[in-house]
Amino acid sequence: MTYEYIKAECVDSIGIITLNRPKILNALNLQLMNELVSELERMDQDPAIRVIVLTGNDKAFAAGADINEMAEASAMEILKRDQFAVWDRISLISKPIIGAVSGFVLGGGCELMMNCDMIIASETTVIGQPEIKLGVMPGAGGTQRLTRAVGLNKAMEMLLTGEPISAKEALRYRLVNLVVPVEAYYQEALKLAKQISEQAPLAVQVIKKSVHKADNLPLADALDYERNGFYLLMASEDRKEGMQAFLEKRKPRFSGK
Ligand code: CO8
Numbered sequence: 001m002t003y004e005y006i007k008a009e010c011v012d013s014i015g016i017i018t019l020n021r022p023k024i025l026n027a028l029n030l031q032l033m034n035e036l037v038s039e040l041e042r043m044d045q046d047p048a049i050r051v052i053v054l055t056g057n058d059k060a061f062a063a064g065a066d067i068n069e070m071a072e073a074s075a076m077e078i079l080k081r082d083q084f085a086v087w088d089r090i091s092l093i094s095k096p097i098i099g100a101v102s103g104f105v106l107g108g109g110c111e112l113m114m115n116c117d118m119i120i121a122s123e124t125t126v127i128g129q130p131e132i133k134l135g136v137m138p139g140a141g142g143t144q145r146l147t148r149a150v151g152l153n154k155a156m157e158m159l160l161t162g163e164p165i166s167a168k169e170a171l172r173y174r175l176v177n178l179v180v181p182v183e184a185y186y187q188e189a190l191k192l193a194k195q196i197s198e199q200a201p202l203a204v205q206v207i208k209k210s211v212h213k214a215d216n217l218p219l220a221d222a223l224d225y226e227r228n229g230f231y232l233l234m235a236s237e238d239r240k241e242g243m244q245a246f247l248e249k250r251k252p253r254f255s256g257k
Contacts, residue, residue, distance in 0.1 A: 001042065005032035008039045013197040014190065015043035015095075019056040025063035026056045028108045030083055032066075037086045044093045047256065050197040050204070052093070053189050054116060055100040056109075058124070058182055064107025067134070087140045090115045091212075094205045096196055100189030102182055106130055106164065111138060114145040117208060119175070120189040121167045122182040127175065128164025148215055149175050200238035201256040 001008070007018040017039055019026040026032075036054075043049045056062055070078070090097075090112075099116030105127045113119060113127070121127075129142045137143065138159070147155040150173040158165065167179040180188050196204060206229040213222040233239055237257040245252035 001039070003035045003039065005029070006035045006039060008043075010043075010046070010049055011190075012194065013048065013050045014193045015046070015049040015052040016190075017043075017052065017054050019054075019062055022057055022059070024066070025060035025104055026109070027064060027066040027068075028062055028112065029066035029069050030081065033083070033086050037089050040090060040093050040097070044095050050095065050201050050256075051193040052095055052097045053100055053193050054097055054112075055186060055189065056102070058102045058122065060104040060109070061099070061101035061125075062106070062109030062112055063104040064109050064130070065140075084140055087111075087115070094208065096193075096204060096208055098189050098193050098196075100186050101125055101176075102185055107138065107142070108140055111140040111142050111145065114141065114149065114175075117211075118177045118192065120178050120180065120185050120192065121170060121176040122185040123167055123179055124182050125167040125170070125176075125179070126164040127167070127170050128162065129159050130162040130164070132160060133162040146175075149173070198254075200233075200236070200242060200252075200254040202236050202238060203233055206233055 005019070005021050007020050009016050017036065019032065019036070021027060021032060040052065043052050096117045097115070099113045099119040101113055101119060102122035102125055105113050105125055107130055110127055110129055129138050129146060131137050131142070143155070143159060146158065150158070154173055165173070167176065170176045171179045178188060210226045210229050213225045217225065238254045241254060242252045
């Protein structure tokens with residue numbers, strides 16, 4: 001598949017997607033989002049890929065929605081675009097997505113980052129939801145996912161001032177998993193991806209889905225979901241292999257069955 005605004009490759013069972021509009025700081029236009037989500041779905045179906053890394057460049061993961069596409073549009077045009085439908089499909093991706101972010105992570109860029117399951121950030125990362133400065137508000141989950149991640153008070157401050165926070169502060173608020181020097185964030189993300197790609201693929205996917213239930217379901221229902229996932233995985237070939245390998249004191253060879 002050839003794309004204009006993203007690059008996609010597969011290295012050792014890791015699917016890597018790079019946002020590629022560097023001249024305007026990877027601003028997310030409609031075409032980029034369509035390309036990105038199509039490729040995420042393709043990688044999700046590709047048995048050779050076990051984990052996905054989503055990245056931009058050192059200067060910008062993404063500086064938000066493409067303001068050029070919104071500046072002249074009427075409310076009715078925006079409504080008819082239904083541009084958030086494509087965003088909803090990201091939460092259906094069953095393989096883990098690791099965000100490797102650096103530089104500007106703003107507006108839609110922050111919302112995209114929060115759609116990742118784990119995030120490795122460079123020390124030069126700045127993260128924010130500046131929509132209020134444009135007289136609007138987030139539309140792709142910013143008020144909800146940010147609040148769930150950093151808590152009500154900090155989310156309110158970030159959303160109402162539009163001021164970004166540093167990577168260090170983001171780590172303190174548990175918005176990202178790890179902060180490393182800019183030279184290292186991409187490699188760290190690949191390292192994490194490699195480690196996860198060596199686990200049993202079915203277990204990885206069921207755990208991902210189960211963890212996300214913590215955000216969406218009451219505890220009793222989420223625990224029920226977890227238990228059913230546990231029973232389901234007991235029927236997999238990989239749990240036989242995993243337990244057998246433990247008993248035989250060797251490394252398991254997981255097949256994804
Ligand atoms: N959209 C379009 N172009 C952009 C954007 C953007 N979001 N951000 C930067 N650019 C362009 C600039 O216009 C500039 O283009 P040119 O060279 O042609 O003039 C180029 O990128 C480089 O930018 P700057 O010269 O401004 O670089 P600086 O280093 O001086 O500043 C900033 C970097 C601080 C990131 C600055 O560019 C900025 O404030 N950008 C806008 C950030 C912003 O407001 N983002 C929120 C957008 S609204 C949004 O995301 C709503 C989400 C709704 C859902 C998402 C649906 C997709």
